[in-house]
Amino acid sequence: MEHTPRQLFAMIEAGMREEVLRSNTFWYCVSCYFCMARCPQEVHITDLMYTLKRMAIREGYYRESTAADAPDFSETFIDFVENYGRSFELGLATRYHLRHHPMGAIKQATGIGWNLLRRGRMDLTPQRIKGVDQLQAILARAKELEAVNGGGGVQ
Amino acid sequence: MKYGYYPGCSLERNASAYNQSTLAVARKLGIGFAEVDDWNCCGATEYIAINLLPAYALIGRNLALASQLPVDPITGNNGHQPQKQLVAPCSACFLNLSKADHYMGQSPKLTRQVNDALAAGGLSYDPGSIRVRHLLEIMVDDVGFETIGATVNRPLYNLRLAPYYGCLIVRPGFHGKFDDPEYPTKLDTLLQTLGATVVDYPVKTHCCGGHMTQISEAVAHDLIRRLLKNAADHQADAIVTLCPMCQLNLDGYQDSVNKRFGTNFQLPILYFTQLMGLAFGLPASDLGFGKELVPADLALKKIGVEPPPPSTGKRQRPPKEALPMPSAEIPERARKETVP
Numbered sequence: 001m002e003h004t005p006r007q008l009f010a011m012i013e014a015g016m017r018e019e020v021l022r023s024n025t026f027w028y029c030v031s032c033y034f035c036m037a038r039c040p041q042e043v044h045i046t047d048l049m050y051t052l053k054r055m056a057i058r059e060g061y062y063r064e065s066t067a068a069d070a071p072d073f074s075e076t077f078i079d080f081v082e083n084y085g086r087s088f089e090l091g092l093a094t095r096y097h098l099r100h101h102p103m104g105a106i107k108q109a110t111g112i113g114w115n116l117l118r119r120g121r122m123d124l125t126p127q128r129i130k131g132v133d134q135l136q137a138i139l140a141r142a143k144e145l146e147a148v149n150g151g152g153g154v155q
Numbered sequence: 156m157k158y159g160y161y162p163g164c165s166l167e168r169n170a171s172a173y174n175q176s177t178l179a180v181a182r183k184l185g186i187g188f189a190e191v192d193d194w195n196c197c198g199a200t201e202y203i204a205i206n207l208l209p210a211y212a213l214i215g216r217n218l219a220l221a222s223q224l225p226v227d228p229i230t231g232n233n234g235h236q237p238q239k240q241l242v243a244p245c246s247a248c249f250l251n252l253s254k255a256d257h258y259m260g261q262s263p264k265l266t267r268q269v270n271d272a273l274a275a276g277g278l279s280y281d282p283g284s285i286r287v288r289h290l291l292e293i294m295v296d297d298v299g300f301e302t303i304g305a306t307v308n309r310p311l312y313n314l315r316l317a318p319y320y321g322c323l324i325v326r327p328g329f330h331g332k333f334d335d336p337e338y339p340t341k342l343d344t345l346l347q348t349l350g351a352t353v354v355d356y357p358v359k360t361h362c363c364g365g366h367m368t369q370i371s372e373a374v375a376h377d378l379i380r381r382l383l384k385n386a387a388d389h390q391a392d393a394i395v396t397l398c399p400m401c402q403l404n405l406d407g408y409q410d411s412v413n414k415r416f417g418t419n420f421q422l423p424i425l426y427f428t429q430l431m432g433l434a435f436g437l438p439a440s441d442l443g444f445g446k447e448l449v450p451a452d453l454a455l456k457k458i459g460v461e462p463p464p465p466s467t468g469k470r471q472r473p474p475k476e477a478l479p480m481p482s483a484e485i486p487e488r489a490r491k492e493t494v495p
Contacts, residue, residue: 028374031200032362033326037336046327053204070370074201081202081213085195087164096369104372112407119446120468121169130193134276135216142212142272149208149268 001028002066005035005045008052021059026052027067069100082139085129090122158293159224159241159285160188161217163248164196165399170245172443173399176428177244177290179441183306183432184298188242191221197251200365211265212272214255218285219278229286236283244290244428246323246398253287257329289324291397291427292333295341300348308436310350313457316430317356317386317394318342321401325360336360342427346395349434354389358382363404372411379404380412383420392454393423395430402426406448423451439463 003011003025011020026049035045056062057071076096080088093113097105116122129135166174181188194217202210221241228237243249259266259282270279294303326336334341337360343353361382364375382405386394396402406424413420424447432442433455440463444451452462 028367028371030362030365030367030378032322032365034322034337034360034362036327050203054207057205067370071205073366073369074204077199077201078205081196081198085193086167087196087199089169093369111411115407115410115448116169118468119448119466121171121446123168127167129195131195131216131276134278135195135213138212138216138272138276138278139209141275142209142268143206145268145271146206146208 001025005049009048018061021052021056021061022064024065024067026050026056027062027065027070072096072100080126082136083132084126085132085135086127088123088126089116090124091126156187156189156224156226157240158186158188158288159221159226159239160190161194161197161221161241161243161248161252162190163194163243163245163399165245165403169403170399170426172446173244173402173426173428175441175443176426176432179437180294180428180431180435183435183437184302186293186298189224189226191217191224191241194220197245197248199247199251208265208268208272211255211259211269214251215259215269215273215280216276216278217252218256219273219280222280222284231283231286238284238286241285241287242290242293243287244397245400246289246321247400249287249289250323250329252285253330256282256285256287287330289333289397291324291342291345294427294431295345296333300344303345303431304348307349307434309434309458309460311346311430311434311458312350314351314430314454315354315390315392316346316351317354317389317391318346318359319356319382319386319394319396319401319405320360321396321398322360322362324397342395342397345427346430349430351430354386354391356385356389356391358385363398363401365400365404368404368408375404376408376412376415379408380416380418383409383412383422384418386422387420391422392457393425393451395425395427397427409449421449423447423449423454425451425454433458433460 002023008020008023008025029049031046033046039045062068062071073096076092077087080091093108094105097108162174195213197217198210198213202213222239224239226239228239231238241252243252259269266282273279320339320342325334325339339360346353358381362378363382364378367375394405402424409420412418429442429444439455439460445463445466455462
């Protein structure tokens with residue numbers, strides 16, 4: 001993690017926009033909400049980290065950060081959700097690791113992947129909800145509205 | 156009917172032991188759950204990192220469907236609007252559902268836009284009409300320690316357990332504070348009510364790493380190592396969890412952590428509902444035992460329970476002779492698990 005959250009927020013206040021969006025800090029945020037529980041000013045820090053992720057993706061700065069693979073994990077995850085309505089662990093891990101670290105894909109497949117499969121804890125094919133068309137219509141409209149908003153908003 | 160039920164993707168497969176033990180314990184306690192019809196993924200921690208409004212619309216569809224459930228409303232938190240209660244056993248689902256409802260309640264613009272999107276699918280949601288609750292909350296606050304204690308018939312006297320809350324059930328508390336955000340004790344008390352010894356577990360609300368196992372293994376393994384070491388230092392027989400992500404990371408990556416750090420942790424990671432079921436005298440095979448990767452055999456033997464054989468992952472099919480004519484008695488395994 002290149003900057004602590006305090007440094008990052010000081011950089012925002014100092015107007016260091018590009019340096020902030022190039023930082024790998026928010027990609028290492030695990031969303032544990034400890035910061036929000038502790039902040040005496042009740043700053044919604046976790047939500048701000050998500051906002052920085054979205055801004056770094058929209059403006060392309062994530063490619064210059066040392067965590068350039070991280071957005072693709074999220075994108076791959078939501079791709080399955082948008083197509084089936086449910087998450088699909090096997091597809092997610094396979095596609096993401098094959099694209100970014102093929103050796104890691106082999107390790108995952110022979111390690112945890114195999115272990116989960118042999119205990120009946122992983123599906124070989126994705127599950128599809130009945131209302132996929134309905135869900136896709138909802139998400140398509142939400143994306144149109146988001147484009148009008150310019151992707152703004154903090155939550 | 157008191158509660159809607161949102162199992163979430165993990166409970167369908169990876170955390171099926173959690174789903175199975177939850178439904179078994181709920182049956183024993185007479186709790187009825189109405190599952191949300193055709194629910195979709197909550198987006199986990201991924202959707203909102205990419206798109207804001209679509210992430211809320213994704214969750215909004217679940218809230219809209221949940222508000223149509225035949226569940227008796229209660230008087231709302233604010234004392235005005237009646238609310239239907241929706242139970243989520245997964246901490247991430249619990250967070251996302253309550254977060255979307257909370258921020259929609261605060262922002263008329265967000266509500267307008269989410270409803271604009273939902274209208275494309277013929278749905279709408281009125282923020283504040285659902286109260287999202289975690290399963291542990293239902294057990295300790297609604298059912299209560301007294302009733303749980305009275306249902307125990309096989310006390311877990313010989314077990315030393317580390318109560319692991321993880322992050323999202325105690326923080327940030329979008330639908331009210333359930334317990335202390337840094338040092339909660341309600342799971343401790345629940346496990347003591349079951350007869351177990353609860354070990355001191357200072358890291359009980361530290362993060363399991365979430366999706367970091369995929370993005371940065373070194374970071375994730377170190378977080379997992381701390382959680383395992385702390386429990387092992389206190390001679391725990393098992394770590395007790397209430398979240399599928401925590402269970403997966405601590406159970407599934409224990410082997411990798413041992414390899415990376417030269418350790419030899421052998422800690423079974425169990426759902427609190429599995430321990431409730433054991434203390435209630437339910438058979439271990441009805442509680443999803445055998446699906447864990449680090450076997451729970453030693454812990455089970457300590458309370459005199461014969462461990463079931465490890466799950467082979469084969470799906471149970473109804474026997475051929477039972478088809479096509481329906482038999483007079485519904486076989487146990489074919490019965491729909493959700494209590495209507």
